[in-house]
Amino acid sequence: xxxxxxxxxxxxxxxxxxxxxxxxxxxxxxxxxxxxxxxxxxxxxxxxxxxxxxxxxxxxxxx
Numbered sequence: 001x002x003x004x005x006x007x008x009x010x011x012x013x014x015x016x017x018x019x020x021x022x023x024x025x026x027x028x029x030x031x032x033x034x035x036x037x038x039x040x041x042x043x044x045x046x047x048x049x050x051x052x053x054x055x056x057x058x059x060x061x062x063x
Contacts, residue, residue: 009033020047 004021006029011017017033028047031039042050053059 004029004036004039006031006036 004023006019006021009017009019011033019031019033019036021029021031021036021039022044023029026044027041028044029036029039029041030047031037040047
């Protein structure tokens with residue numbers, strides 16, 4: 001398993017919490033808080049794009 005440095009959990013609507021992390025190789029990680037062993041990983045650029053697109057409303061149709 002990668003040596004991941006996790007940020008503090010981000011929680012919205014009280015119980016929907018997730019964490020972002022990075023490693024020394026330039027990878028980024030996102031996981032549900034408390035379940036960091038089951039994460040999604042990609043490059044920092046790819047996950048940054050994902051987060052920006054979600055903030056811009058491009059995933060609203062999935063809700």
